[in-house]
């Protein structure tokens with residue numbers, strides 16, 4: 001199993017690289033790219049929130065607590081005196097950070113259903129919904145954030161699986177096959193619940209057409225670049241082959 005540091009580092013580097021690529025191809029503004037980078041990094045931590053002692057669990061619940069506190073303050077700030085709003089926000093944060101976290105830790109099992117591709121899909125959809133409905137971001141940005149969360153979480157599962165192969169000794173550890181899975185088939189009820197939740201999430205999400213359109217705009221530029229790179233590579237290989245035959 002890859003540790004927290006490895007997961008954070010890999011997720012940061014990959015989502016940073018992809019964020020820059022999105023910026024370079026005109027798919028994202030600098031602000032979008034920054035949000036995508038954060039979303040990908042957060043996605044890289046999400047599958048381990050089912051591990052009771054993990055730093056990922058505490059980070060995610062701190063963020064969630066801050067979100068709840070912010071929402072409570074935003075909702076009540078015009079109707080209640082400031083000290084009550086502050087008290088309410090603090091209470092909301094503490095409730096999420098300690099009570100909800102303890103409940104969550106009690107009901108989840110490490111490497112259970114939340115450490116699966118199906119759960120990643122749900123994380124992505126929830127990110128789209130929060131970005132669009134709660135933070136009032138544009139459709140394109142909301143789907144971009146959801147996509148990066150999904151990508152980060154999937155990289156996490158892949159990384160755990162890679163780490164279950166002992167590369168030095170070429171042995172396969174017992175944990176092989178437990179990290180990257182479609183779902184936890186031992187839990188058919190929970191699988192169905194996650195599937196229904198993901199589909200409901202998709203149904204509540206804004207249409208992805210705006211995002212697809214911007215991809216359409218960026219693709220010609222991207223494929224032009226690819227064609228160039230491929231022809232360069234072929235020419236280089238041809239040269240190498242000729243040089244080899246000449247020897």
Ligand SMILES: [Zn+2]
Nearest residue numbers: 047048156160
């Ligand atoms: Zn993991």
